Amino acid sequence: MFHWLEKNPFFFAVFVFVTIAFAGLVEILPNFAQAARPIVGLKPFSVLELAGKNIYLKENCNACHSQLIRPFKSETDRYGHFSLSGEFAYDRPFVWGSKRTGPDLKRINRSTDWHESHMKDPQGTVKDSIMPPYPWLFKKVADIDTAYAEALTVNALFNTPYNNAEFGDVKLPANKDAANALALTEAKVIGEDIKDPVVKEALNQGKIPEIVALIAYLNTRK
Numbered sequence: 001m002f003h004w005l006e007k008n009p010f011f012f013a014v015f016v017f018v019t020i021a022f023a024g025l026v027e028i029l030p031n032f033a034q035a036a037r038p039i040v041g042l043k044p045f046s047v048l049e050l051a052g053k054n055i056y057l058k059e060n061c062n063a064c065h066s067q068l069i070r071p072f073k074s075e076t077d078r079y080g081h082f083s084l085s086g087e088f089a090y091d092r093p094f095v096w097g098s099k100r101t102g103p104d105l106k107r108i109n110r111s112t113d114w115h116e117s118h119m120k121d122p123q124g125t126v127k128d129s130i131m132p133p134y135p136w137l138f139k140k141v142a143d144i145d146t147a148y149a150e151a152l153t154v155n156a157l158f159n160t161p162y163n164n165a166e167f168g169d170v171k172l173p174a175n176k177d178a179a180n181a182l183a184l185t186e187a188k189v190i191g192e193d194i195k196d197p198v199v200k201e202a203l204n205q206g207k208i209p210e211i212v213a214l215i216a217y218l219n220t221r222k
């Protein structure tokens, strides 16, 4: 039936173009429906949380952890409600992942001190865990400046609703210094539940250890 098309390079090229363009549109168009996308109650990431997300990416946690619960009973029984596209409206990039050496983290719901002990010594918390320890997260300082630049970018390019009461009133500070100050305030709240004296001391000196930013990010997954 399509022999004439195969013998006619010009129309064949047009046909291929139209087919691929249509497939592209189907993928791209939903992204323009900005207002309709986020689920109700979803907030943009604060600068501290973004810094934590960058640590998650840098340490490649998603090599072992997914953040996408599929609509199967075996998954919803274990991890909770299956993921909805609107829950990821501010995840840039997505960290859905495709490998589950460890459990899904989309709805991870643990306390700060649980995360602290687990990150320092997974086997001390969960016997037989094969997750590696991350001792350096307790010493290295989180990169707030880059996270702030990122927040400015998603705000400018993708209309991420900062400073908007309707979307949780997450603040986008006016400059880098204000961003660092705000991140430190948020970090200190988390720091109250942290036991490690090195982390506490760093916070007192105005530095934010990576572990604190990472926990801030993990808490957004609840």
Ligand code: HEC
Binding pocket: 056, 059, 060, 061, 062, 063, 064, 065, 101, 102, 103, 105, 108, 110, 122, 123, 126, 129, 130, 131, 132, 134, 214, 218
């Ligand atoms: C080599 C694979 C591997 C890597 C890399 C890894 N994990 Fe894990 N993770 C696991 C395994 C296996 C478990 C389940 C056993 C346990 O709780 O320790 C787990 C458990 C967890 C849990 C507890 C989940 C629950 O529901 O109890 C959290 C939170 C977590 N990981 C966070 C992280 C973060 C954050 C990183 C990156 C800094 C990371 N993991 C890197 C394998 C990994």
